[in-house]
Amino acid sequence: MADGAGLAGDRIVSAGSTARVLVAATARALRGADCADLGHTGPVSRFPGAPEPVRRAAVTRAAGRVALTPGQTAEVDAERVARWFVDQYGRGSYPGVVLGSPHGAAAHLAVALGMPWLPAGFEMTVHWAQGGVDRPGGALDHGAALTGRLLAGNDDLHVRQVHCPASRGALAGVTVSLTARWSTLPAAYRRFLVDRLAPGAPVLLLRDARTWPVLDSGPGHSFQVGCPGSGLDPVDFHPDSHALRQVLRSAGGDATRWEPPQVSSAAGYAEHGVESGFELSARDCAARAGRRLHRVLSPRPEALSAAVADLYRRWLRAAGKTGNRLVVECGRLLDPWQVVRAGLVPYWCENATRRSVEGVEWWLAGSEPFTSVDVLPEPPGVRSPALAGLPQWLAVAGFGGRRRALDRTSARGYPVTSVPTRRATEVLRAQPYDLPVPPPMAPAEAIEVLRDSGTHQGLLVS
8 A cells, every 4th residue: 555545553443452552551651651641441331221222323423433434444554553553662772572462461561671562463443334233244244345445455464353242342233343463574563673672682472372263254354253351251152142142132232133153163363363474474583683582372361460460579579679569450441650650560450351350369369468459440331241240359459468449430330331541540640659660671581480470370481
């Protein structure tokens, strides 16, 4: 696509998508700034109790402010998105770079190392005018047509479409969600690895290894019903599932119309996986520049969150700090700069599902006690049987020895409200200062800590 054509990168990437928030938060932290200007939120409120026509109209209006039109998919330039991500880190040289799957702990790891974080793909939402939350087959047809337009100008992408009313609520009926994954290292990333890293600087590639049933619907396009982040299992999206009936009823759908496409292929990596071609080209580019690529394979988000929290505790204590104050972040509610400014240990929950919250509970139960625990539960903006209730979040805060705090603003209206990213900044700004910030952790030491701490969690570090 010609350089002057197409949409701007910030218009293409979904507002509030995890990758977008993490790049913004990491870039700010590396220049000593917090996330006070970030208003990104998750799905809009589901308007509980409103008649379906009213609710659908409100959700459609909200989606219309941020989603692409079908025609705009032909204007998407993936290389422009890559440049937009890279440009957020300004000028200067770095001691390495962290690439890969979107994960809040990856952003915290990057900040501890003084490195940028760059995603291996990006999310887009596109209007679906005649859609329905209970029509996964229709979503597949619409997404396949959109993908054809998208790939016509971007042959270095694989598009994974996700239809998940459990995590997206009524939005799944008015927009389709497309995760574009680079099948090779984009040019902007290659230039960054060659020109912007110190001699011998390492490259860390983090891969989400979760799997899910996938339908390969055509060249460059695959489709999945549901997703691991929903907190449900693939069987819960079968037509006779009680959980599915609850989800569709809450989202304004009808379970009797639910006819998912037949998945004939074996389970593959879920939507946040990394394309093998991306890893191979990153490894080749690193080798040509005299750098080593280290891969961290995570079987579940909790494994990386626990390992990075342990790494922070060690990093803080090596700098003479206590490492005894924990903040449990969730989803988009994170602020890496305020975490290091206050000398906190961060643990990131992918979302507000019971499964995600149980992960931090198990880790806390097996860890050295913390004197204080602050909890920032992100309201998902949807209802689902897989979500954790406020009592479970309160139980997490209860692990604090002297301070046990659950953010009241986040809890108010939970789970159907939405809270902006800057809410995490507002809460963490109230924490006492613990300066100076520790010097960046040596990459070799960080890799060793990830191996030691992460092995029993299931991390594979190579």
